Amino acid sequence: MAKILVAIKRVVDYNVRIRLKPDGSGVATEGVKLSINPFDEIALEEALRMRDRGAAEEVIVASIGPAETQQQLRTALAMGADRAVLVQADAGAVVEPLTAARTLLALVEREKPQIVILGKQAIDDDNNQTGQMLAALWDRPQATFASTIELKDDKATVRREVDTGLETLEVDLPAVFTTDLRLNEPRYVKLPDIMKAKKKPLETVTFTDLGVTPKQQVEVSHYEPPPVRQKGVMVKDVAELVGALKKRGLV
Amino acid sequence: MAANKILIVAEHAGGALNPSTAKCVTCARAIEDGEITVAVFATDGSSVAAQAAALQGVTQVLQIDNAANGHPLAAVLAPQIAALADGFTHVFGPSTTFGKDLMPRVAALIDTPQLSDIMAVESAHCFRRPIYAGNAIITVKVPADLKIVATVRTASFEAVADGGAASVEKRDVQVDLPTHTRFVEISAASSDRPDLQTARTVVSGGRALGSADGFRILYSLAEKLGAAVGASRAAVDAGYVPNDMQVGQTGKIISPELYIAVGISGAIQHLTGIKDARTIVAINKDAEAPIFEVADIGLVGDLFALVPELEKQLA
Ligand SMILES: Cc1cc2nc3c(=O)[nH]c(=O)nc-3n(C[C@H](O)[C@H](O)[C@H](O)COP(=O)(O)OP(=O)(O)OC[C@H]3O[C@@H](n4cnc5c(N)ncnc54)[C@H](O)[C@@H]3O)c2cc1C
Numbered sequence: 001m002a003k004i005l006v007a008i009k010r011v012v013d014y015n016v017r018i019r020l021k022p023d024g025s026g027v028a029t030e031g032v033k034l035s036i037n038p039f040d041e042i043a044l045e046e047a048l049r050m051r052d053r054g055a056a057e058e059v060i061v062a063s064i065g066p067a068e069t070q071q072q073l074r075t076a077l078a079m080g081a082d083r084a085v086l087v088q089a090d091a092g093a094v095v096e097p098l099t100a101a102r103t104l105l106a107l108v109e110r111e112k113p114q115i116v117i118l119g120k121q122a123i124d125d126d127n128n129q130t131g132q133m134l135a136a137l138w139d140r141p142q143a144t145f146a147s148t149i150e151l152k153d154d155k156a157t158v159r160r161e162v163d164t165g166l167e168t169l170e171v172d173l174p175a176v177f178t179t180d181l182r183l184n185e186p187r188y189v190k191l192p193d194i195m196k197a198k199k200k201p202l203e204t205v206t207f208t209d210l211g212v213t214p215k216q217q218v219e220v221s222h223y224e225p226p227p228v229r230q231k232g233v234m235v236k237d238v239a240e241l242v243g244a245l246k247k248r249g250l251v
Numbered sequence: 252m253a254a255n256k257i258l259i260v261a262e263h264a265g266g267a268l269n270p271s272t273a274k275c276v277t278c279a280r281a282i283e284d285g286e287i288t289v290a291v292f293a294t295d296g297s298s299v300a301a302q303a304a305a306l307q308g309v310t311q312v313l314q315i316d317n318a319a320n321g322h323p324l325a326a327v328l329a330p331q332i333a334a335l336a337d338g339f340t341h342v343f344g345p346s347t348t349f350g351k352d353l354m355p356r357v358a359a360l361i362d363t364p365q366l367s368d369i370m371a372v373e374s375a376h377c378f379r380r381p382i383y384a385g386n387a388i389i390t391v392k393v394p395a396d397l398k399i400v401a402t403v404r405t406a407s408f409e410a411v412a413d414g415g416a417a418s419v420e421k422r423d424v425q426v427d428l429p430t431h432t433r434f435v436e437i438s439a440a441s442s443d444r445p446d447l448q449t450a451r452t453v454v455s456g457g458r459a460l461g462s463a464d465g466f467r468i469l470y471s472l473a474e475k476l477g478a479a480v481g482a483s484r485a486a487v488d489a490g491y492v493p494n495d496m497q498v499g500q501t502g503k504i505i506s507p508e509l510y511i512a513v514g515i516s517g518a519i520q521h522l523t524g525i526k527d528a529r530t531i532v533a534i535n536k537d538a539e540a541p542i543f544e545v546a547d548i549g550l551v552g553d554l555f556a557l558v559p560e561l562e563k564q565l566a
Pocket of ligand 1: 457519
């Protein structure tokens with residue numbers, strides 16, 4: 001029976017206002033809350049619903065990251081994933097999307113899923129690449145930015161959020177999907193599920209185990225804050241607002 | 252011969268070139284010693300190719316006509332672009348949903364990294380791009396021996412003007428195309444208002460509008476201003492407006508002259524979408540709302556009273 005592979009990334013929680021290290025060498029992550037990337041939570045939720053409807057029998061959740069990523073994988077198991085695989089990277093190592101895609105491809109070859117679901121982008125590097133790259137390397141369909149996914153036999157019909165509206169694609173399975181925000185609302189984890197998740201299998205492998213050589217090809221040389229906007233003015237009523245807009249030649 | 256040969260993948264629909272392509276050209280022109288080629292994939296790309304050939308700075312337009320190119324499917328276009336990319340040093344597309352879907356697939360086929368959302372050119376191999384919803388800007392460098400595949404952050408570049416006269420050449424790209432991905436339909440929320448991504452003025456509404464009906468006062472104001480209408484994620488999630496109106500990290504990144512945020516709190520994910528707006532006006536009943544930290548002009552009060560009043564006084 002069919003398996004679903006979900007890829008998740010450990011990122012700085014979306015509620016955190018990030019700070020840059022004073023020397024411009026990176027983003028301060030010490031003591032900062034880290035969570036499952038919100039789009040990946042949506043990916044996992046979708047996979048769980050598919051399984052619970054009988055469209056698959058197993059949901060495998062995978063992540064590439066430092067040893068601490070086990071925390072996020074445990075959360076994913078508590079949400080309902082059946083087992084987890086951590087591809088352990090060195091602490092602080094940068095995993096570029098192409099390396100992530102190659103690593104996921106190795107897992108795909110091992111697990112032979114019918115469906116792979118990822119978040120459309122990680123909210124740290126905002127790359128929006130890994131799903132598409134995996135689909136290319138696997139030579140399978142991609143349906144990105146999905147807002148509904150319907151499965152029927154060996155096909156899926158996917159509605160995608162695009163700039164001009166909603167696009168519908170039909171793809172043959174196996175396929176790669178990436179999630180947009182409105183695909184679903186992820187469930188909250190309940191305490192008993194956290195206890196149960198402790199007994200679920202969580203396997204740790206290395207890049208070498210999977211036959212992948214991580215490559216870092218893009219050199220990041222400097223982190224800087226965005227330009228700050230000048231503090232504006234407050235107007236007391238509509239007449240003043242219209243006056244200010246006219247003065248700027250905007251109306 | 253130029254040292255840098257840049258291939259730009261044209262975005263188009265209904266026979267019209269999307270302005271995002273002209274913005275990619277501006278970005279490409281910032282690369283020294285460069286020569287720009289635009290590729291048009293369509294069933295019959297003649298009219299789009301002619302529009303691309305008229306863009307200043309474009310040397311050559313390649314027109315790849317194929318029945319399979321009727322709708323821009325990444326799985327179908329990517330192998331053709333990868334085949335065409337031989338002999339080019341850079342392959343650019345816009346960071347619209349079209350380009351974001353397509354370019355990583357191209358990069359993986361070429362076996363080279365992809366740069367997302369480039370906002371400034373430092374040199375032919377060094378660029379700047381935003382991360383963390385635009386809360387940090389990084390400088391990225393790719394080794395000179397690698398082909399650069401990138402999406403161009405359209406809000407960071409003006410569209411290049413017409414006035415060019417590039418040659419148009421039809422090309423046959425011989426590669427196997429998959430049939431595993433099929434276009435079914437596109438439902439565009441039709442509206443005769445200006446396009447959100449190119450409008451000079453944008454009026455946006457948030458959760459506070461309360462309903463689809465509540466948005467009417469914004470449509471009416473927008474009409475008076477000749478403005479496009481946008482929305483926060485909360486307004487889209489609540490079903491007040493369609494998804495293509497969402498502004499922000501996961502919606503559209505826009506750069507209008509004037510942005511009027513009505514009943515929008517100013518979450519960082521929303522602000523990501525409006526960082527490049529020239530003037531931001533905020534109307535919110537909460538004087539402490541974070542939107543006022545970035546607004547150039549702020550007005551505290553009830554939007555249901557202020558918006559109709561504003562429309563009246565603009566008469
Ligand atoms: C991964 C991720 C991605 C996201 N991407 C986006 C994105 O692309 N775009 C986006 O917008 N959001 C995005 N969000 C959501 C974002 O965090 C906020 O939840 C959202 O922007 C809030 O929308 P809002 O300002 O309309 O609603 P609220 O935050 O609820 O604000 C409503 C505002 O209206 C004001 N108000 C209420 N009544 C009135 C009245 N009568 N008159 C005047 N003012 C009134 C209130 O004071 C308040 O400030 C994202 C979130 C996540 C986690």
